[in-house]
Amino acid sequence: MSENNNKSSFVNDRLVPFFGKIAGSRHLIALRDGMTLAVPMIIIGSVFMIIAQFPIKGYQTFMANTFGSNWATIVQYPTNASFHIMGLIAVIGISYNLAKSYKVDPISASIVSLGAWFLTIPLNTDKAGALWVPLTQLDSAGLFTALLIGLFITDFYVFMVHRNWTIKMPDSVPPAVSNSFAALVPGFVILFLMWLLRLAVEASPMQSIPNVISFVLAKPLGLLSNTLPGALVAEFVVCILWIFGIHGANVVSGVMQPIWLAAMSQNAEALKAGKALPNVVTQQFFDNFVHMGGSGATLGLAFMIAFVAKSAEFKTLGKLVIGPALFNINEPIVFGLPIVMNYRIAVPFILAPLVNVTTTYIAMSTGLVAKTVGVMVPWTTPPIISGYLATMHISGAVLQIVNIVLDGAIYYFFFKALDRDKVKEEKTFAAKEAAGETVEA
Structure with a gap:
């Protein structure tokens, strides 16, 4: 017990303030907020890129016959202006x-x-x-x-x-x-x-x-x-910070987002030029294929809380978390389950997104799945839709389904253990309440 208290004290007194100081750095915040200003323009440009590069041959033929062979170049004027x-x-x-x-x-x-x-x-x-x-x-x-x-x-x-x-x-x-x-x-x-x-x-x-x-x-x-080890390290830091209650994505993106956005822009230029896409790891790589359901890849966990849970508390929580999770918003899970400072769920919270990084990197680098084309798909776009738009190919949507299933499998046993304990707590609480005993909150 004393050892656990010492560990908790070390985390609360040393690690949390340390990472909190990093997260609150004025330079990191300026980087993050400054780069965020570019996102609306990139999204606007991406809409025109989708119109010009939509990957259906019949559509391309129709547009060329209707508006002339140079139609795609003209449509992408706003893309050039924004990118x-x-x-x-x-x-x-x-x-x-x-x-x-x-x-x-x-x-x-x-x-x-x-x-x-x-x-x-x-x-x-x-x-x-x-x-x-x-x-x-x-x-x-x-x-x-x-x-x-x-x-x-x-x-x-x-x-x-x-x-x-x-x-x-x-x-x-x-x-x-x-x-x-x-x-x-x-x-x-x-x-x-x-x-x-x-x-x-x-x-x-x-x-x-x-x-x-x-x-x-x-x-x-x-x-x-743009390597698998680099992507894994970045994602590991995101998850570790979240475990301590610090918005890991904000901290890491403050440093890495400029690099990932530049990689995205290079892919967009290659697409317009008809060349092979050079980069696997881009902003969309993480937003649309790793963080499904939010940081920690918690969409699979949200489905289990909503449809697999036995405890009354988790069933109620499931109704609250499933909607936001479909749009990659997972604060209700992170603070409601909770995940923050809950070391029983920390392992899958870290492992699931690392598996997503690995499967996505291997699938895209080997050509099994199309790379992200440089279209800035808003991170709140639901999976399957975002996978198709980010890659302009059905393989992107299929990969998202595979990743969600893997994430659910990773979370399953850890969540079931939590759920069993919660059911026992509820039964104990109900029994004591029925017996008229005082129950500690």
């Missing part, structure tokens, strides 16, 4: 949220960060000598640069503002004007230093700042995240 500003949204969103957390004018900070980011982008020259910005630098190719600029430049901007390296205006000046002048000195210092850095890098073999960042960080992290 090709991913980096732009990221640098503004991250800088805005980070500056706001420091209580520094977020608009001025995000504008300075945007200018610093554009200073890193290599320009191209056409035959007439005109300069132009390649769109690829504004989307997934420039995303990692945008993330780093959004974080580090904003921190440097805040550093200067907090030390009053600014131009102070009288109180009678409107706030908008005052904030603009306050950004003048920090903005000049930042852009001047970024200009010097660009000149230095252009004189080196790397030629551009995005090339340096890609070589040092983006490519190694991208290669690691």
Whole structure:
């Protein structure tokens, strides 16, 4: 008993505060919230991509005969417009949220960060000598640069503002004007230093700042995240954090979502170009094939609570959890069963999504199931529908069914043990109540 108390004390006093501090990190929150701003635009672009790339030959023939052979390119104009500003949204969103957390004018900070980011982008020259910005630098190719600029430049901007390296205006000046002048000195210092850095890098073999960042960080992290071990580690961390009551998906996605969104964008570009899809592990890989029912792959568990449970308490809970679970919302299960701090259900909560990662990765990498095509299917889309839309192929829906069955099998024996104990508790409670004994709540 003492040993269990010591373990519980260690978890509550050490681990939970530690992970809670990580989850509450202003930089992690800024990354998460900044990248979330891009999601609506990606979903909008994905709708037009589905219209253009819907994988039925008769549909494609009908549309080409009706609207001309170039119809798909025209339909995907909004897709290009939304996907090709991913980096732009990221640098503004991250800088805005980070500056706001420091209580520094977020608009001025995000504008300075945007200018610093554009200073890193290599320009191209056409035959007439005109300069132009390649769109690829504004989307997934420039995303990692945008993330780093959004974080580090904003921190440097805040550093200067907090030390009053600014131009102070009288109180009678409107706030908008005052904030603009306050950004003048920090903005000049930042852009001047970024200009010097660009000149230095252009004189080196790397030629551009995005090339340096890609070589040092983006490519190694991208290669690691697009492997089965990398995906398993990311998912394991998500589940472990949830066991301690911390929203694991928010913590991990704050770090990994930019990489997974970039992989998604690369698949979308390959699809439009008619090339083989390069990436298995994308945002849709996790949203639509691993987290069915929510983190912990709890849809199979929700079905058992609703239809297999014998205890009155779990039967009542089942009526409450099955609806949200179909839309991948599992807080009623996580806190109602509960799963948080319930080490009897922790093993399947961790194991089920890891099995989903493994089956999905193997199925997609071997060609048994189509890879995700870069369509951003909202995570609340029910399974089977989301599997088809994410892969543009019936095999995606079939894989989801297989994963749900496997998840249910993994949870079955653990849940049945909980259910048996709960039935015994209810019988004991009822017997004592019938005998007129005092029953502890």
